[in-house]
Amino acid sequence: MDMNRNTGKNHDVHVDLIAVLVALVGGAPSVLTIRNEQMLPSGPFEVGHRSLQSGLRAWVEQQTGHPLGYIEQLYTFADRDRMRSDGNDRAISISYLGLTQAEQEPAASDPHWASWYGYFPWEDHRTGAPALLAEILEPSLKHWAESAEDREGRAERWQRAASVFGFDGQPWNEELTLQRYELLYEAKLVAEADHGNAKGEGTLPGLTMYADHRRILATAIARLRTKIKYRPVVFELMPPQFTLLQLQRAVEALSGRPAHKQNFRRLIESQELVEETGAMTSDTGGRPAKLFRFRAAIHTERTLMGTRLPVTRS
Amino acid sequence: MDMNRNTGKNHDVHVDLIAVLVALVGGAPSVLTIRNEQMLPSGPFEVGHRSLQSGLRAWVEQQTGHPLGYIEQLYTFADRDRMRSDGNDRAISISYLGLTQAEQEPAASDPHWASWYGYFPWEDHRTGAPALLAEILEPSLKHWAESAEDREGRAERWQRAASVFGFDGQPWNEELTLQRYELLYEAKLVAEADHGNAKGEGTLPGLTMYADHRRILATAIARLRTKIKYRPVVFELMPPQFTLLQLQRAVEALSGRPAHKQNFRRLIESQELVEETGAMTSDTGGRPAKLFRFRAAIHTERTLMGTRLPVTRS
DNA sequence: GCTCTTATGCTCTTTATGAGTATAATAGGA
DNA sequence: TCCTATTATACTCATAAAGAGCATAAGAGC
Numbered sequence: 001m002d003m004n005r006n007t008g009k010n011h012d013v014h015v016d017l018i019a020v021l022v023a024l025v026g027g028a029p030s031v032l033t034i035r036n037e038q039m040l041p042s043g044p045f046e047v048g049h050r051s052l053q054s055g056l057r058a059w060v061e062q063q064t065g066h067p068l069g070y071i072e073q074l075y076t077f078a079d080r081d082r083m084r085s086d087g088n089d090r091a092i093s094i095s096y097l098g099l100t101q102a103e104q105e106p107a108a109s110d111p112h113w114a115s116w117y118g119y120f121p122w123e124d125h126r127t128g129a130p131a132l133l134a135e136i137l138e139p140s141l142k143h144w145a146e147s148a149e150d151r152e153g154r155a156e157r158w159q160r161a162a163s164v165f166g167f168d169g170q171p172w173n174e175e176l177t178l179q180r181y182e183l184l185y186e187a188k189l190v191a192e193a194d195h196g197n198a199k200g201e202g203t204l205p206g207l208t209m210y211a212d213h214r215r216i217l218a219t220a221i222a223r224l225r226t227k228i229k230y231r232p233v234v235f236e237l238m239p240p241q242f243t244l245l246q247l248q249r250a251v252e253a254l255s256g257r258p259a260h261k262q263n264f265r266r267l268i269e270s271q272e273l274v275e276e277t278g279a280m281t282s283d284t285g286g287r288p289a290k291l292f293r294f295r296a297a298i299h300t301e302r303t304l305m306g307t308r309l310p311v312t313r314s
Numbered sequence: 315m316d317m318n319r320n321t322g323k324n325h326d327v328h329v330d331l332i333a334v335l336v337a338l339v340g341g342a343p344s345v346l347t348i349r350n351e352q353m354l355p356s357g358p359f360e361v362g363h364r365s366l367q368s369g370l371r372a373w374v375e376q377q378t379g380h381p382l383g384y385i386e387q388l389y390t391f392a393d394r395d396r397m398r399s400d401g402n403d404r405a406i407s408i409s410y411l412g413l414t415q416a417e418q419e420p421a422a423s424d425p426h427w428a429s430w431y432g433y434f435p436w437e438d439h440r441t442g443a444p445a446l447l448a449e450i451l452e453p454s455l456k457h458w459a460e461s462a463e464d465r466e467g468r469a470e471r472w473q474r475a476a477s478v479f480g481f482d483g484q485p486w487n488e489e490l491t492l493q494r495y496e497l498l499y500e501a502k503l504v505a506e507a508d509h510g511n512a513k514g515e516g517t518l519p520g521l522t523m524y525a526d527h528r529r530i531l532a533t534a535i536a537r538l539r540t541k542i543k544y545r546p547v548v549f550e551l552m553p554p555q556f557t558l559l560q561l562q563r564a565v566e567a568l569s570g571r572p573a574h575k576q577n578f579r580r581l582i583e584s585q586e587l588v589e590e591t592g593a594m595t596s597d598t599g600g601r602p603a604k605l606f607r608f609r610a611a612i613h614t615e616r617t618l619m620g621t622r623l624p625v626t627r628s
Numbered sequence: 629g630c631t632c633t634t635a636t637g638c639t640c641t642t643t644a645t646g647a648g649t650a651t652a653a654t655a656g657g658a
Numbered sequence: 659t660c661c662t663a664t665t666a667t668a669c670t671c672a673t674a675a676a677g678a679g680c681a682t683a684a685g686a687g688c
Contacts, residue, residue, distance in 0.1 A: 013361075244636090285685090
């Protein structure tokens with residue numbers, strides 16, 4: 001039955017496991033990094049590992065001391081020239097997305113919780129579209145579009161840039177984080193795109209990362225932004241008790257766009273995701289707020305239900 | 315910068331590429347199989363392959379003669395005991411979902427288009443819930459639930475079965491194909507679940523497959539059923555021209571549940587996914603129908619928009 | 629008591645969606 | 659030819675969900 005093995009040749013390849021571990025640190029959606037915010041925790045999949053997940057768990061705990069909670073598989077990459085800076089031999093990266101809470105403050109600089117908007121400043125629309133979108137990205141991409149050979153090429157490039165970045169009055173779609181990064185990569189506007197060249201700062205604002213780690217981070221953000229809309233995953237990022245505004249801020253931090261407060265609570269409450277703890281908190285800055293917790297039952301029902309979240313239209 | 319490689323040990327593992335290629339064959343959602351409908355096309359990822367996708371493409375074309383169209387990555391599996399029947403050494407399977415049209419009729423028996431409901435008879439609710447759900451699955455799962463050790467275990471098992479299969483008046487959710495298969499696996503009701511034992515027919519109706527290929531197929535079905543609701547992927551499965559009823563039948567075939575005809579067309583038309591070709595067809599059996607094609611623009615906009623599809627409530 | 633700030637309740641409008649009624653246009657047989 | 663079965667297509671109705679905004683409540687600080 002098994003005909004594809006043992007053809008004599010050695011087909012085995014190197015497999016890396018990479019973790020995008022997300023937590024909210026002081027309101028900022030953050031990712032756990034090592035090496036001066038340049039790398040995601042990672043390590044090779046070894047023969048001793050019981051499973052992909054347990055292998056990843058081992059590496060992350062060894063490199064960062066942080067335990068892994070909820071994780072889900074993200075994507076498996078194997079682009080020859082995108083992957084490795086020394087890129088000669090064959091390798092595969094299996095990436096995972098993890099959600100936790102950052103217990104201690106990021107004191108030491110090595111395992112460090114870095115805000116993901118440091119790497120993607122154009123993704124944060126919580127207080128409106130960032131200035132650099134119109135001031136830097138739009139002209140740069142326009143220039144790139146113009147540099148296409150033929151007329152259709154130019155039109156097609158600009159069309160793509162506009163729809164993905166929301167230029168020309170098109171709506172911003174926060175889920176397209178990966179497509180935006182890929183477009184910038186294609187336009188050689190991110191430092192990772194020119195191989196072997198001076199690896200200092202990119203052409204655009206925004207921190208760069210080792211190899212394709214920034215692409216993996218973009219994949220994680222996109223996934224999380226999609227998922228948060230139909231599955232109650234914010235859970236994993238919240239403390240045991242919270243106010244509805246705190247919950248809203250968490251969702252806004254992830255999606256990168258503002259939510260309508262009253263509608264947000266209507267939605268959350270109508271879905272019976274949370275229940276009152278009975279306690280109140282008064283460090284709100286205004287009227288004290290009720291504290292909520294997630295309903296225990298949710299954890300089992302989780303697969304079955306959806307969560308939608310209300311955002312402001314424009 | 316690169317610290318995780320070359321530690322002296324050889325960490326390399328065997329990587330298989332597996333394709334779930336889907337097409338509609340005479341109204342049946344079908345998957346391309348080899349080896350007497352027991353296997354999905356697959357082969358090792360080799361050093362010569364330019365990318366995962368091109369490697370997969372090579373294997374599928376070699377084994378089935380079928381070209382690969384639209385594909386997307388599904389999942390990467392590496393469960394030691396689930397994966398290989400001879401399971402001693404380490405291996406990883408990277409699976410892809412592909413959508414095409416089956417040009418020629420499935421004449422030869424080896425590369426064969428097999429209806430996916432042959433493997434998962436309980437998944438086809440187009441004409442109501444299949445009888446075997448109540449007659450076979452429900453009692454079997456009840457028995458499994460009862461065989462748990464303690465009271466909570468029994469309650470929890472039945473609770474899970476009921477919500478995933480829609481027993482006790484709970485709604486059927488067509489997207490839970492994978493969870494259903496996993497539950498049956500856990501309950502040892504599918505033949506793949508007892509290792510090395512008589513590999514004849516499973517305890518339940520439904521064809522079995524080699525190793526974990528049926529699980530991969532379940533993953534593909536679940537993915538497609540989810541995706542079809544927010545991305546216009548039916549495209550890839552349709553001929554260049556079609557009537558709205560044909561389109562509806564395609565969607566129903568994939569989702570496994572009936573749609574409301576008038577609402578279906580309202581939705582499709584309101585989304586401007588299609589345009590009239592001007593031609594009509596009269597092999598409808600009744601009043602002739604307008605022929606439609608997908609709007610060309612859609613192919614570029616594809617990433618950006620959603621498609622929703624209306625189903626009957628109960 | 630006044631002001632600022634956040635919490636919370638409620639209304640209004642628009643849109644989406646599930647469901648059903650009615651009519652049109654063909655084929656085929658009585 | 660007329661009747662019937664079958665599918666296509668147009669509308670209407672009711673309800674639910676979603677976006678927006680108004681109004682009031684309840685604290686802190688001055």
